[in-house]
Amino acid sequence: MTPDLLEQGAKRVEARMAALASQTVNTDSGGRTASMGRLKLDDEVDVTHGRILYLDSVNVSFDGFKAINNLSLDIAPGELRCIIGPNGAGKTTMMDIITGKTRPDSGTVFFGSTIDLLRYKEPEIAQLGIGRKFQKPTVFEQLTVFENLELALKMDKRVPASVFFKLDSAQRDRLAEMLHTIHLADAVTRLAGNLSHGQKQWLEIGMLLMQDPKLLLLDEPVAGMTDEETERTAELFLSLKGKHSLMVVEHDMSFINTISDIVTVLCDGSVLAQGTLAQVQSDERVIEVYLGR
Numbered sequence: 131m132t133p134d135l136l137e138q139g140a141k142r143v144e145a146r147m148a149a150l151a152s153q154t155v156n157t158d159s160g161g162r163t164a165s166m167g168r169l170k171l172d173d174e175v176d177v178t179h180g181r182i183l184y185l186d187s188v189n190v191s192f193d194g195f196k197a198i199n200n201l202s203l204d205i206a207p208g209e210l211r212c213i214i215g216p217n218g219a220g221k222t223t224m225m226d227i228i229t230g231k232t233r234p235d236s237g238t239v240f241f242g243s244t245i246d247l248l249r250y251k252e253p254e255i256a257q258l259g260i261g262r263k264f265q266k267p268t269v270f271e272q273l274t275v276f277e278n279l280e281l282a283l284k285m286d287k288r289v290p291a292s293v294f295f296k297l298d299s300a301q302r303d304r305l306a307e308m309l310h311t312i313h314l315a316d317a318v319t320r321l322a323g324n325l326s327h328g329q330k331q332w333l334e335i336g337m338l339l340m341q342d343p344k345l346l347l348l349d350e351p352v353a354g355m356t357d358e359e360t361e362r363t364a365e366l367f368l369s370l371k372g373k374h375s376l377m378v379v380e381h382d383m384s385f386i387n388t389i390s391d392i393v394t395v396l397c398d399g400s401v402l403a404q405g406t407l408a409q410v411q412s413d414e415r416v417i418e419v420y421l422g423r
């Protein structure tokens with residue numbers, strides 16, 4: 131990418147920032163606010179106990195139906211944890227709880243050892259460093275790939291909130307590197323609305339990564355992707371492991387097989403089994419819930 135292209139993109143973004151600053155991005159999953167506000171929080175998450183995320187005895191009922199039932203699980207820093215389970219198992223609801231979209235009736239949800247997530251609201255949790263990717267891509271369709279990434283950078287709580295801010299050279303490098311990471315280096319000037327479904331998913335993942343989340347939650351990221359896009363997404367996730375902690379919910383077992391270390395099987399709102407994919411797939415209880423219903 132040439133400096134010219136970067137400069138052009140930066141100028142176009144500046145012109146549109148004022149309009150976008152108060153815009154809300156609606157998703158099928160209930161709405162997410164692209165707020166330019168900043169929450170001043172300590173940048174560090176205490177992982178001295180070896181856990182970036184800790185859920186203990188979490189319960190949620192909807193009109194008497196127990197969607198999450200005494201759910202306990204934890205994730206290590208840098209881990210790529212895969213979550214599988216039949217439809218209605220509570221996978222999305224679990225992400226809703228971690229991100230503050232749904233309040234549990236009881237239980238404990240900690241980010242690191244010291245941050246009690248149940249004390250924070252949804253936008254605050256995002257700013258604490260927990261990024262979430264809903265199933266449907268959520269990008270600014272009328273902006274270019276470059277502009278989408280730049281906008282995401284401006285939403286990083288470490289970057290001064292200003293409509294007129296200019297990328298410095300480190301930020302340009304980071305943006306250029308991200309374009310390669312998400313396989314969109316050849317699509318810098320394309321409007322996001324004209325990308326394929328898989329490319330939009332990558333762009334949104336790139337936007338989340340520009341904010342350098344410590345924990346990234348991804349709900350069915352390869353649903354609707356072509357086989358080739360799915361393979362490239364697997365490479366992308368493997369490259370993120372270690373740098374970020376990831377929780378990936380997927381039904382695509384061949385994708386899970388490629389990326390997984392530990393797989394957690396959810397069923398009826400609690401953990402049914404946990405281990406390597408081969409281990410959980412040979413577990414009689416897991417076979418029963420997948421085949422027996």
Ligand SMILES: Nc1ncnc2c1ncn2[C@@H]1O[C@H](COP(=O)(O)OP(=O)(O)OP(=O)(O)O)[C@@H](O)[C@H]1O
Nearest residue numbers: 192193196197215216217218219220221222223224
């Ligand atoms: N806001 C809600 N109100 C009522 N019931 C809900 C609500 N959210 C989820 N549920 C119910 O809770 C259960 C768990 O749903 P959830 O969406 O978490 O499952 P899931 O494991 O993500 O399933 P899928 O694989 O189909 O995405 C389902 O029976 C669902 O109908």
Ligand SMILES: [Mg+2]
Nearest residue numbers: 221222223349
């Ligand atoms: Mg779901």
